[in-house]
Amino acid sequence: MANCNKELLRQVRVLKPKLEHWEVAPEQQVAFAADSTAWQGYAAIGVGPVAGVLNRPFAAGERFLLDFGEHSVGRLKLAMRTTGKPADAPVRLKLLFAELPQEIAEADRPFTGYLCRSWIQEETVTIDEIPATVVLPRRYAMRYLLLEVVGTPDRLVFDDIRFIAQSAVGRRLPPPPPGVPERLxxxxxxxxxxxxxxxxxxxxxxxxxxxxxxxxxxxxxxxxxxxxxxxxxxxxxxxxxxxxxxxxxxxxxxxxxxxxxxxxxxxxxxxxxxxxxxxxxxxxxxxxxxxxxxxxxxxxxxxxxxxxxxGDTPCPHSEHWAFIDWSEKxxxxxxxxxxxxxxxxxxxxxxxxxxxxxxxxxxxxxxxxxxxxxxxxxxxxxxxxxxxxxxxxxxxxxxxxxxxxxxxxxxxxxxxxxxxxxxxxxxxxxxxxxxxxxxxxxxxxxxxxxxxxxxxxxxxxxxxxxxxxxxxxxxxxxxxxxxxxxxxxxxxxxxxxxxxxxxxxxxxxxxxx
Amino acid sequence: MANCNKELLRQVRVLKPKLEHWEVAPEQQVAFAADSTAWQGYAAIGVGPVAGVLNRPFAAGERFLLDFGEHSVGRLKLAMRTTGKPADAPVRLKLLFAELPQEIAEADRPFTGYLCRSWIQEETVTIDEIPATVVLPRRYAMRYLLLEVVGTPDRLVFDDIRFIAQSAVGRRLPPPPPGVPERLxxxxxxxxxxxxxxxxxxxxxxxxxxxxxxxxxxxxxxxxxxxxxxxxxxxxxxxxxxxxxxxxxxxxxxxxxxxxxxxxxxxxxxxxxxxxxxxxxxxxxxxxxxxxxxxxxxxxxxxxxxxxxxGDTPCPHSEHWAFIDWSEKxxxxxxxxxxxxxxxxxxxxxxxxxxxxxxxxxxxxxxxxxxxxxxxxxxxxxxxxxxxxxxxxxxxxxxxxxxxxxxxxxxxxxxxxxxxxxxxxxxxxxxxxxxxxxxxxxxxxxxxxxxxxxxxxxxxxxxxxxxxxxxxxxxxxxxxxxxxxxxxxxxxxxxxxxxxxxxxxxxxxxxxx
Missing domain, CATH: 1.50.10.10 (Glycosyltransferase)
Structure with a gap:
C-alpha cells in the first residue's frame, strides 16, 4: 500500500487558499441551432435579452436557455417569487449546466459513457420556501444554463439569476505582453x-x-x-x-x-x-x-x-500504464x-x-x-x-x-x-x-x-x-x-x-x- | 388587505418549540404486489431483510424499496462508500418517499393533479464527496422509500440508512386509558x-x-x-x-x-x-x-x-367560500x-x-x-x-x-x-x-x-x-x-x-x- 507523509499533508492544510468570488450575469437568451459549420454541429443563436426572462411569470413546463457569455466555475444564485398570494407549495426546477451547446442540444440522447453519468451537470432542486434567494449547493463548470420549471404554485418569477464564479486567482486575466499579435x-x-x-x-x-x-x-x-x-x-x-x-x-x-x-x-x-x-x-x-x-x-x-x-534490456518496462497520449493504437x-x-x-x-x-x-x-x-x-x-x-x-x-x-x-x-x-x-x-x-x-x-x-x-x-x-x-x-x-x-x-x-x-x- | 398584529407575531417567535428527533431504521425490503383486496390495490409484501440492502454493492441502475414500519416525518440519513479505490466521480441517487404503496407503485402514471406537482416527494441528489454520511436537506412524510442508484463510480455500498424523524412531542404515544378494548x-x-x-x-x-x-x-x-x-x-x-x-x-x-x-x-x-x-x-x-x-x-x-x-333574511351569506366538507354537490x-x-x-x-x-x-x-x-x-x-x-x-x-x-x-x-x-x-x-x-x-x-x-x-x-x-x-x-x-x-x-x-x-x- 501507499506510504503517507503526514508532514506534507500538514503543509497542504496550511497552504489552503482563500478562493476569490465574483458574479457573472447572463448575457442573453439563446437557442442552439443545428449548423454543420459550427463545432459539434450546434450554433448558439441569440434569441432575446435576459430581460425577457427576468420579471416575467413562468408556468410549470416552461423553460429557457441562457448564455452567461464566458466559461466559469461556481454556483448558481436564483432570486425567486411567485405571483399573487403566498406560495402554497414548493417550487421544483430542473437545471442543466453546460460548457458547450452540444451538451444541452443532445441532452436527450441515451448515455453511452464508460465513466459515471453523474458527471452530467443536471440537477433537480426543490425549494420549499418561496420567495427566496438561494445559492444552489453544488459547483458547476458552465457557460450555458437550461432551466425548466417543473412545478410551481401560481406563476414563478425570477427577479435575478447570477452565477457566483470562483477561482484561486479572481476573474481578471493578466494582459498579454505588449506587442503580441491580436490573434495570439x-x-x-x-x-x-x-x-x-x-x-x-x-x-x-x-x-x-x-x-x-x-x-x-x-x-x-x-x-x-x-x-x-x-x-x-x-x-x-x-x-x-x-x-x-x-x-x-x-x-x-x-x-x-x-x-x-x-x-x-x-x-x-x-x-x-x-x-x-x-x-x-x-x-x-x-x-x-x-x-x-x-x-x-x-x-x-x-x-x-x-x-x-x-536494466540492460533494450527498452523500459513498467508495472504501471503509461499515459503519453489518448491514442488506442x-x-x-x-x-x-x-x-x-x-x-x-x-x-x-x-x-x-x-x-x-x-x-x-x-x-x-x-x-x-x-x-x-x-x-x-x-x-x-x-x-x-x-x-x-x-x-x-x-x-x-x-x-x-x-x-x-x-x-x-x-x-x-x-x-x-x-x-x-x-x-x-x-x-x-x-x-x-x-x-x-x-x-x-x-x-x-x-x-x-x-x-x-x-x-x-x-x-x-x-x-x-x-x-x-x-x-x-x-x-x-x-x-x-x-x-x-x-x-x-x-x-x-x-x-x-x-x-x-x-x-x-x-x-x-x-x-x- | 389584512391587518397584522405585531405583538402576536412576537409571541409566535417566543413560543417556537424545540423539536424532538429520533432515528427510525428500515424494517424490511418490500415489493408492492397488485392485490384487489388491498387498499388502493397494492399490498406491501416483505421480500427480504434490510441486511440484504446494507453492505452489498449496488451498480448504476439498481434500486431497492424499503418499509420503515411506521409513518414518520423528517430527513433521510445515508452512510455511503464505494468499493475499491477512492470514488473518482459523484454519486447520484433518485429517491421517492411515500406514505402509501400506491404513490410508488403508480409513480410512472402521468400526473393529473390540480395542485403543484412539486408535492410529489421525489428527489434526485448528487453527492460529490464519497465516502460520506449525509442527511438530505428536505423534510419528507413517509413510511416507504424507493431508492435508485443513477450513477456511481465502482459499486455503491450503503453502510447505514436511517430516517431522522421529528416532531414537537417525540416518538412515544401516550398509552390509552386502562380498560379500552384492543381494537379501540x-x-x-x-x-x-x-x-x-x-x-x-x-x-x-x-x-x-x-x-x-x-x-x-x-x-x-x-x-x-x-x-x-x-x-x-x-x-x-x-x-x-x-x-x-x-x-x-x-x-x-x-x-x-x-x-x-x-x-x-x-x-x-x-x-x-x-x-x-x-x-x-x-x-x-x-x-x-x-x-x-x-x-x-x-x-x-x-x-x-x-x-x-x-340580517333578517332566512339564511346566512358570506363573501367567502364555506368549507364544511369536500363534496361537490x-x-x-x-x-x-x-x-x-x-x-x-x-x-x-x-x-x-x-x-x-x-x-x-x-x-x-x-x-x-x-x-x-x-x-x-x-x-x-x-x-x-x-x-x-x-x-x-x-x-x-x-x-x-x-x-x-x-x-x-x-x-x-x-x-x-x-x-x-x-x-x-x-x-x-x-x-x-x-x-x-x-x-x-x-x-x-x-x-x-x-x-x-x-x-x-x-x-x-x-x-x-x-x-x-x-x-x-x-x-x-x-x-x-x-x-x-x-x-x-x-x-x-x-x-x-x-x-x-x-x-x-x-x-x-x-x-x-
Missing part, C-alpha cells in the same frame, strides 16, 4: 481563462469532470502559472499533496484526492518521471534551495523503479524511454542546483549511455526516425520524447520533426497534452516559426470553433472524439490545454513578425 | 401517531402536502392534544399566528404561513366561526383568564360579518347557519367564563331567535329533517350543524340522525373533518353506542386497510377519491382525522362494553 493575444486569453477556471483549492485537471489533481497536468499548469498568475503557493500545495503519497518503490502518486480525506488515486508509469522537471523548474522560478532540498530525494527516487526494470515504449531520459536530465540539473556533483555526473552518464543505445537500436537507419515496439511503429510521440529526453542533439530535432510531416503513417498527437510537448520539441529545435505555426493551427482552430476555454480533447476532423464513450463527458476546459499562454509569454521575442 | 386502543394509537406527525413547529394539517396551519384543523387538533400530548404551548403558538392576521371586518385568517415570513393564506366563511369554541375550550383546559381576555374581543368579532350579511347554506349558531353559543359560554353577563345574554338571545326561525323555515314538516338551499337538499352536514349549533334541543338530536339512516338520498360526509362532527352530534344526543359504532366503522375501516396514520380523504367505496385530480396528492396523515383518540379518551366511560 486571443489564444493567450483563452488559455489563461482555462487555467483560471482550473485553479481552485488545487490545480484541477478539469473543473467539470474529474476535478482532480494529476501530476502530468500539474507539470504543464505550473509552467503556465509561472508566466501569468504566479500563484506559487498553489503550486507548492499541489506538489505537497501529490508527494504525500508514494508507492513502496518511492513513486509519487499520479493523481490524488483531497476530499473527503486525502487519498492516492492512480499510479502511472510516465507522470512520476516528470516530477524531477517540476521540482527543478519551480526551484529556479520561486522555490529556492529549501524547497529543492525538501523534494530532492523524492525527485531522484522517481527514476529507480524504471532503472531497475529496464499508439505504441508507447519509445516515448516512455524518452520521458525517462527527460527525468534523468532534469534530475541532473536539480542536482547541479544543489551542488550535488556526483549525483549529477552519474545521472548524466546514465542518460548518455541509454541515449546512445536507443539511437543505435530504435532509429530506422533509412529515415533516421525513431520507431517503437515490435512493429517498429512510427509516431510523433516517439520523436517528441526522444528530442525532449536528449537522445538526439538539439540540432537534429528539427530534422526529425520535419521528416514526420512527410510520413503520413506516423501516428499524430491527439490530446493537447502531447501537442504541448510537440511545441516544446520545436523549441528545443529552435524552430519558432514552426512552433507558432503549430500553435496557431491547433489551438487557433479551437478558438475558431468558438472555444472560450481550451478543451481536453480536440480533434478538428472528429468533433465527437471522446475517450469516454460519450462526448458529453469530455471537458471543455482542461488545464493541460493552456499551452498557448506559456509559449507566447516565454518566447514572446521569438514570435514571428 | 389500536385506533387510538393510529390517531395519536397522526397527530404526532402533524405536530411540528406548528400544528400542520398534513406533513406531506400543504404543511400549513388551518383554523378548522387546529380546532380538532387542539381537542385531541388536550387529552393526549397536552402541548398547550404549541396550541397557543398556533392560535397566535392565526389571530395575528385579520381582515378589515376583523375575521381571523383561516390558513396561515409561518415561512419564509408570516403571511395570511385563505379566508373562509366557516372556519372563523369555530374560533370562539377554540378559545373557550382552551381557556377551560389550560389558558385561564389572561388567555381568554387576550382573545375575547377577537372571538366575538368572528360573528359580526355574518350577523350583518344575514353539497349545499352548505344550512350547515353554515349551524356553524354560526355554534359560534354564537360558544361565544356566550366564553362571555360567561369572563363574567361578561350582558354579552352572554345578547349572544344567547340571538342564538335562540335564529334557531327558532331556522326550525320554522328549514325543517321539512313531514320528516322533521333540516333541508338546505333552493332544492331543499337533504344532508348529514345540515343535521350535524343544526344539532351542534343548538337549533334543536339535545333530546331531538338522536331522532334527526337516526332518520338520516333511512334517507338514502341524504348526502353523506366525505372527509374525516365532517365525520368528526358527526361523532360530536352523536355525543350531543348522548348516544354513545351509535358514536362508537360509527367510529369503528369509519376509522376502523381505515385501520383495516393498513393505515398507520389516518388519511385526509377516506371513501371506502372509492379508494382513488381525491379533491386534487390525482390521488398521489392526498395526504395519508392528516390532522383533522385524529378524532378516535379524542372520543376514546374523552368518553372512555361511555365506551360500550
Amino acid at each position: 493575444a486571443r489564444l493567450d486569453a483563452i488559455a489563461l481563462r482555462t487555467l483560471r477556471d482550473c485553479m481552485q483549492e488545487l490545480f484541477e485537471d478539469g473543473p467539470k469532470r474529474d476535478r482532480r489533481l494529476w501530476l502530468g497536468d500539474l507539470y504543464l499548469q505550473a509552467k503556465v502559472d509561472r508566466v501569468s498568475f504566479r500563484r506559487f503557493d498553489l503550486v507548492e500545495r499541489s506538489i505537497a499533496l501529490l508527494a504525500a503519497f508514494t508507492s513502496e518503490q518511492g513513486q509519487v502518486v499520479s493523481s490524488v484526492y483531497e476530499k473527503p480525506v486525502p487519498a492516492p488515486g492512480n499510479w502511472l508509469a510516465d507522470y512520476p518521471l516528470l516530477f524531477p522537471a517540476l521540482i527543478r523548474e519551480h526551484t529556479q522560478a520561486a522555490g529556492g534551495a529549501e524547497f529543492a532540498a525538501r523534494y530532492y530525494d523524492t525527485a531522484l527516487r522517481q527514476l529507480e523503479p524504471m532503472r531497475q526494470s529496464w 499508439l505504441d508507447k515504449t519509445t516515448a516512455l524511454a524518452g520521458v525517462y531520459l527527460f527525468g534523468l536530465r532534469n534530475a541532473a540539473a536539480l542536482a547541479e542546483l544543489l551542488g550535488r556533483e556526483s549525483d549529477r555526473a552519474a545521472l548524466l552518464a546514465e542518460a548518455e549511455k541509454r541515449s546512445l543505445r536507443l539511437r543505435r537500436e530504435l532509429r530506422d537507419p533509412r529515415t533516421g526516425l525513431f520507431v517503437s515496439g515490435p512493429d517498429r511503429q512510427l509516431s510523433y510521440a516517439s520523436q517528441i520524447w526522444m528530442i525532449l529526453g536528449g537522445a538526439v542533439p538539439p540540432e537534429d530535432a528539427g530534422t526529425l520533426l520535419r521528416k514526420l510531416a512527410s510520413a503520413p503513417e506516423a501516428i499524430r498527437p491527439v490530446t493537447p497534452f502531447l501537442h504541448h510537448f510537440l511545441l516544446e520539441a520545436w523549441a528545443v529545435a529552435g524552430e519558432f516559426e514552426q512552433l507558432f505555426r503549430h500553435l496557431q493551427e491547433y489551438w487557433g482552430k479551437m478558438a475558431d470553433c468558438g472555444a472560450d476555454t481550451f478543451q481536453e480533447v480536440f480533434d478538428p476532423d472528429n468533433p465527437y472524439r471522446t475517450p469516454y464513450g460519450d462526448v458529453r463527458l469530455n471537458s471543455a476546459c482542461h488545464a493541460w490545454s493552456c499551452a498557448p499562454a506559456y509559449f507566447i509569454r516565454r518566447y514572446r521575442d521569438r514570435i514571428p513578425g | 386502543a389500536r385506533l387510538d394509537a393510529i390517531a395519536l401517531r397522526t397527530l404526532r406527525d402533524c405536530m411540528q413547529e406548528l400544528f400542520e394539517d398534513g406533513p406531506k402536502r400543504d404543511r400549513r396551519l388551518w383554523l378548522g384543523d387546529l380546532y380538532l387538533q387542539a381537542k385531541v392534544d388536550r387529552v393526549s400530548f397536552r402541548r398547550f404551548d404549541l396550541v397557543e403558538r398556533s392560535i397566535a399566528l392565526l389571530a395575528a392576521f385579520t381582515s378589515e371586518q376583523g375575521q381571523v385568517v383561516s390558513s396561515v404561513y409561518e415561512k419564509p415570513v408570516p403571511a395570511p393564506g385563505n379566508w373562509l366563511a366557516d372556519y372563523p366561526l369555530l374560533f370562539p369554541a377554540l378559545i373557550r375550550e382552551h381557556t377551560q383546559a389550560a389558558g385561564g383568564a389572561e388567555f381568554a381576555a387576550r382573545y375575547y374581543d377577537t372571538a366575538l368579532r368572528q360573528l359580526e360579518p355574518m350577523r350583518q350579511s344575514w 353539497l349545499d352548505k347554506t344550512t350547515a353554515l347557519a349551524g356553524v354560526y349558531l355554534f359560534g354564537l353559543r360558544n361565544a356566550a359560554a366564553l362571555a360567561e367564563l369572563l363574567g361578561r353577563e350582558s354579552d352572554r345574554a345578547a349572544l344567547l338571545a340571538e342564538a335562540e331567535k335564529r334557531s327558532l326561525r331556522l326550525r320554522r323555515e328549514l325543517r321539512d314538516p313531514r320528516t322533521g329533517l333540516f333541508v338546505s338551499g333552493p332544492d331543499r337538499q337533504l344532508s348529514y352536514a345540515s343535521q350535524i350543524w343544526m344539532i351542534l349549533g343548538g337549533a334543536v334541543p339535545p333530546e331531538d338530536a338522536g331522532t334527526l340522525l337516526r332518520k338520516l339512516a333511512s334517507a338514502p338520498e341524504a348526502i353523506r360526509p366525505v372527509t374525516p373533518f365532517l365525520h368528526h362532527f358527526l361523532l360530536e352530534a352523536w355525543a350531543v344526543a348522548g348516544e354513545f353506542e351509535q358514536l362508537f359504532r360509527h367510529l369503528q366503522e369509519y376509522w376502523g375501516k381505515m385501520a383495516d386497510c393498513g393505515a398507520d396514520t389516518f388519511q385526509e380523504v377516506f371513501d371506502p367505496d372509492n379508494p382513488y377519491r381525491t379533491p386534487y385530480g390525482d390521488v398521489r396528492l392526498n395526504s395519508a396523515c392528516h390532522a383533522w382525522s385524529c378524532a378516535p383518540a379524542y372520543f376514546i379518551r374523552r368518553y372512555r366511560d361511555r365506551i360500550p362494553g
